Amino acid sequence: MAGALLLAIALAPSVAIVVILLTRRPRLAEGLNLAASAIVLAAALLLPLASLGGRHVFLDRYVIADPFGAWVILCAAIVYFLASLYAVGYMRLLDEEARLPRFYALFAGFGLATLLGPMMNSAGLYWILIELTTLVSTFLVAFERAPESVEAAWKYIIVVSGGISLALLGTVLFYWAGSFVLGPRYDMTWAVLRAAAPEMNPALLLLAFLLVLVGYGTKAGLAPMHTWLPDTHSEGPAPVSALLSGALLNTAMVGVVRYLSIVEAAHAGKLARAVLIALGAFSFFVAALFIVRQSGIKRLMAYSSVEHMGVMALGFGFGGMLGVAGALYHMLNHTLNKSLMFFGAGSMMRSYGTKEIGGIRDVGRRFPVVGALWLAGAVAITGAPPFGLFASEFTILRAGLQSPEIWAAILMTLLLIVIFIGFLNHFRVMYFSPGENGAGPAGSVSLWCAVPMWLALLPLLVFGLWWPEAIWHYFGVIAHGLATSAPARVALR
Secondary structure: OHHHHHHHHHHHHHHHHHHHHHHOOHHHHHHHHHHHHHHHHHHHHHHHHHOOOOOEEEOOOOEEEOHHHHHHHHHHHHHHHHHHHHHHHHHHHHOOHHHHHHHHHHHHHHHHHHHHHHHEOEHHHHHHHHHHHHHHHHHHHOOOOOHHHHHHHHHHHHHHHHHHHHHHHHHHHHHHHHHHHHOOOOOOEHHHHHHHHHHOOHHHHHHHHHHHHHHHHHHHOOOOOOOHHHHHHHHOOHHHHHHHHHHHHHHHHHHHHHHHHHHHHOOOHHHHHHHHHHHHHHHHHHHHHHHHOOOEHHHHHHHHHHHHHHHHHHHHHHOHHHHHHHHHHHHHHHHHHHHHHHHHHHHHHHHHOOOEHHHOOOHHHHOHHHHHHHHHHHHHHOOOOOOHHHHHHHHHHHHHHOOOOHHHHHHHHHHHHHHHHHHHHHHHHHHHOOOHHHOOOOOOOOHHHHHHHHHHHHHHHHHHHOOOHHHHHHHHHHHHHHOOOOOOOOOOO
16 A cells, blocks of 8 residues: 555656646646645555555665655645645736746656655665755746846755765765675665664764764754755745745755664764754754844744754654654644745735835734734744644653753753744734835735635644644654664653
């Protein structure tokens, strides 16, 4: 069953891309992309259940379906579907009918690359898929062809390619470390590396891990390698920004976590986890500084992504059942929440004709429904109850308080307060400061743009009030499989 689901996830966007490029009809293109995303989501919802039996390998062990990869694929499938739905309404506002088929072909290609990455059982193929996401998404970032968009695309490909080059060097060093145990030629799968790790040179493994951490951490938006992210998220179309934040960053984090489990198997994970925790805490600190003083609405969302990738890094770094479960739950909740926030930001930018927070006023009165959804998302993204991010962040804090790096948990608590005040202060300005002479847009947003916001917000509320037992069990299976640290001595809850 797992193989059939993976095939459906890979084939649906691939077929859509081919047909879109052959027909080049705008309405057909948006329909095919939306249909492909729906098929992907349906298959991805079943994939975690199909992968529970353990690792399933296909295509001569190049493709894998395991619980961790299935979870990341599910998160990517959710944002791919929501962004595809939102794109139907948003992209029609750009007056780019002739170029829409090209956009949707690239969009489906970008979604496909983020979905394929977690399936890769070969460390080398995983690196290739991560690089492919860069190449495809660069054209999407520059799609509007404004000077700022083109500049952001160039900055993105230069900075991220530099990071990915370091990841390649780290991959080569991992292979070299394995060659002393397995010989000069072997299959560089995650399982093979982990099985051989206890016999490898710990110093060489740590050096290799630091390189892949910086490399894939650049793609994941961890500070201080995050410099591409604010411009890219700010200048790309809103559906692209949602896919970048909700899918790409998670896919890049897969490499960090899988390599961390290899270093753990070599009993050299203490320093590796300490560095990951330090990067997570620093990302939190940088995000807090820039969120408080931000003036651009999509840049505000971008720095929020830096914050939440820092939260995930802390969770995986703390390790144990609580740390891993909190990080995985946070991955899902952030995917939903950040999609909602970028959808709201895109609609407000198009309605008010500006990207500046100072130019967006009286949102609640002019857009009562969409404004309420966006404001609820803003409260949720700060980690406030009763939404899902509160549950996941609280779980990660519990893991941090039980770890030797308790300082990171204390810092996280303090910065969460700063971010809550700073982030919602920007929304106070946009919602409760009247515009000049009552000027402003009419309060109407397309249903294509409003419905995905509902579909993102409702699960966020449910997951904040109720954490299903089945998901707890599933996270326990992943934590045991990754074994990023010694098993926790406490129950999950």
